[in-house]
Amino acid sequence: MESDDASADQAFLEAIRLTAYFLWEQDGRPAGREWDYWRLAQEQHARQADCDRLLAASQVREARGETGSA
Numbered sequence: 001m002e003s004d005d006a007s008a009d010q011a012f013l014e015a016i017r018l019t020a021y022f023l024w025e026q027d028g029r030p031a032g033r034e035w036d037y038w039r040l041a042q043e044q045h046a047r048q049a050d051c052d053r054l055l056a057a058s059q060v061r062e063a064r065g066e067t068g069s070a
Contacts, residue, residue, distance in 0.1 A: 012049075016041045 019041035024034060 012045065016045050019044060 016038065020034070020037040023040060024030070024037040027033075027037075
């Protein structure tokens with residue numbers, strides 16, 4: 001199981017790297033701002049992962065017939 005977690009972490013970091021590079025390039029490769037783009041990409045991917053988890057949990061509740069209202 002740990003190797004799956006490591007693979008997922010590596011895939012997550014690679015996605016951040018690619019996004020950061022893309023954003024940095026789109027802005028004309030401003031010198032000295034590489035880490036700003038890394039942090040921006042990291043935030044974007046973290047938000048996406050949070051949304052994916054919430055959506056998956058919602059789909060599980062829906063499949064079980066549970067409703068969101070109390």
